[in-house]
Amino acid sequence: MTRSFVTGATGLIGRHLVDRLLARGGAVSILLRPGSRASRRGALERWGERVEVWPGDVTEPGLGLSDAHAAALADIDHVFHVAGYYDLEGAPAQMEAVNVEGTRRLLALLEGRGFAGVLHHVSSVAVAGTHDGAFGEDMLDEGQGFAHPYHRSKHASETLVRSSTLRWRVYRPSAVVGHSKTGQMDRIDGPYFLFRAIHALRNALPPWVTLPGFEGPALNMVPVDFVADAIAAIASQPGLDARGFHLVDPAPPGFRQTFNLIADAAGAPKLGKARLGKLTRMLPGANHVIAQLESLRFMRRELAADFGVPASVRAAANPDVTYETTNVEAALASTGIRCPPQSAYVEALWDYYLRNLDPKRDRKKRYAAAFAGKRALVTGASSGIGRAMALTLAEAGAHVVLVARRRAELEQLRDEIETAGGEATVAPADLTDHAAVDAMMARALPVDLLINNAGKSIRRPLAESLERFHDLERVMQINFFAPARLIRSALPSMRERGGHIVNVLSAGAHFPSPRFGAYTASKAALSQLGDVLAAEHLHENVRVTNAYLHWVRTPMMDATGKYEDTRAMTPEEATAMVLDGVLDRKQHVARGTDVRRFALARIHPSGLARILNVLYRIYADDPATHPELELDRQVLKRFVRGRLL
Structure with a gap:
């Protein structure tokens, strides 16, 4: 029986990975912080006695494991290091402590305890940093910079793994989203900020409105079930050590197409075809100049903030990189495991977001x-x-x-x-x-x-x-x-x-209000x-x-x-x-009703004045001053409760 040890087992990827390992008939032990058992009760109860819990923490020396559990690592076949700190708004020191020092502590423990199995390290495409162009699965140090501390921490942790004396395999998922069938997701992050923007547009505009379009870079995202399926399948195959695997969408649509897929599921306005792109293509260097305009940068920052997209998330995006998939395609060729197209799962993501993640619900x-x-x-x-x-x-x-x-x-x-x-x-x-x-x-x-x-x-x-x-x-x-x-x-x-x-x-500041001038x-x-x-x-x-x-x-x-x-x-x-x-x-x-009144006041003020003048006389404090409207007054009372003016 294959024996596995998993860090980060109760996180989004970890939970799905443990399910796959159990389905393959293996014995699974997981690292769990002592104070986390209550909050992870759902997963623990589902796994039951099939999973052995080892109390510990990647930020503690020796992962905080007991001597008995640390010694048992020598008999483990596979260690899956999934634990990581992924919060783009989080403190860089915490990213360093978990992603880098946590990996360093795990490596020291495994090397010191005679671990002879395979270390499966879940990294991220974030290691590509600011790289421009195609980034290979076995590339790491290409002189790239890092616009966000998270990118730097994932690069540093992967560097530690690749330079260790252990047998290893590295998995680099792109932006991980919910389950492709159920849409289930833990929290709003990454691509889900786009969901918030589309939700706001849905509430503000009718779906038949076409918004000005633009062709942005592809949004590479992958459902968590694909990521877990791929890791479990690749881990079970011999002869794949010392390789990286990009768990990405091999053919992601452009930003406008992704936006419109989500908007279609949400019943929100869609983006039209880009017009500015043709003009900028005719003017060499125009895109570079436009990108440097502080006025447009300010407008982008403001719009993103209006939709609740944090500056840290914007800084983390790299529109200039693509990811090669040679290794992962070869490893999964006989398994039938493929990343589904966005069109196959976006509706499930939206439905789950609306029912469970929308921050306005609470x-x-x-x-x-x-x-x-x-x-x-x-x-x-x-x-x-x-x-x-x-x-x-x-x-x-x-x-x-x-x-x-x-x-x-x-x-x-x-x-x-x-x-x-x-x-x-x-x-x-x-x-x-x-x-x-x-x-x-x-x-x-x-x-x-x-x-x-x-x-x-x-x-x-x-x-x-x-x-x-x-x-x-x-x-x-x-x-x-x-x-x-x-x-x-x-x-x-x-x-x-x-x-x-x-x-x-x-x-009344936008709409005439007789008697309250x-x-x-x-x-x-x-x-x-x-x-x-x-x-x-x-x-x-x-x-x-x-x-x-x-x-x-x-x-x-x-x-x-x-x-x-x-x-x-x-x-x-x-x-x-x-x-x-x-x-x-x-x-x-x-x-909404007042906004429509405001619009009427701007579009046809004289027509509005006629209506309000009639109502002003109908609702006269002394009806005797306008006896000519007595019938109108009685009719209106039958349909309207209280006073309009």
Whole structure:
């Protein structure tokens, strides 16, 4: 009976490999960190007594094995070194500790314990680094550079294996994705960031839209079941020592084709045929010049970040390399094992991603990842949206600075936050008092997140507000000048360290709202200030989110007494809408129905004015002023609950 020892056995590749080794009738022992048994219960229970667990850790001397287990390595036929640290956003020191020093410790242990079997080392095509052109399976040191610490660590670990005194075989998979039949995958990484981008496009645009196309480099990815099948099959064959095997897609489609395959599975817009490529081919050196333009680099960075693609992932990509497959094709020729084409498994990957990996499925977890340890200042925190915003941010781990006029209500909110385990600071201030605002901000700074939520609404026909000119002055003081003053204080530190400014606005800032002219004009002013701020400071990582909210059931809405029956969002729903927009790096946040209203206001403002004028008269506070619309008024009441204006 063949005896195997596997490191990294409970990881994505390792689990599938152990299944294959067991299916071949072998005896399998695995290395498992002592504290990992509970989290790996599913795989361990499935394997049962067929797998012997050896407690240990590749970062410990001698892998942390007991003397008995270390001595038993002399009787092992195959060691599969699958353990590795693959997190492109992870710390380089951790990559070094696991990928390089872990391999070094394994080699020393095997050589010192008289291991005479074959070491099967799972490396990566990342060893090619910045190589330009075809990279052979037995090539390693070709003068290439390394744009990412992960690449360097995999190259160093493979170098150790190839220079050892042991018998060895090296396997280099490209980007490993989920199972080709079930789509099952552990987490989002590598190609899955493209899934996030396509998901965002699906939510923003109808599927019949054709996006501007471009021909990018091939995205070489391989299903995990193919990788495990290939390693197990090659390991069972004699005479293949001292060779490398590229476990890659031998004929990957171009980027546009891969994008469209995923988009088709997702029901998202597809990329059209590239047009710019023809032009650049006509101009020698154009591609090189275009690649050096900082303006285009900035746009690429921004777009990638909008779709949640980390800078580390972008840095890890090498569009100029291809991978030879001579050895692996020869080794698998008689096995029937082939890497399936992307078209055969992309739908399964998408389905599993949508049901299990989509980060938006768990809002609390997503908020915690984004806001934990951050410092957020919320104005209008004593009630309504501000109160809900403060509670949500505190629950996510942010330290919240609570700003409003009423100290007692802020202290009550702070106590509620602290009782739940959060952190908050009370900062009472009258936002119309500029000196008080400046003093409060001097104590509160620096902040990572400034939420301008405090607001004042006046419901009155514009002609009356113009006669009572202090209506405009009052709303401008609290809705525009106060946020501008807060931004003035926060901006210098944000320009140095980055930050996010949120302006809680009204849908009326983009859409005429009769009886709220003074209020919506002040919100429109803040909207423009926010948009200009973003245009001038994006390169300094100062973000702005303008949230255009419709009816929200708050004390400010209820104060008029006119809208008890009108459908409205809760403060918690509004909070989720705004914070989702912050995490998605959206500059404008609005409901889909409001976006359509905004479009109508731009496309046909005079037609919209006619509709609103009729509604303004139908919903007159004193119906007797427009008796000619009484029948219209009664008909509308039968179909619409509450007031539209």
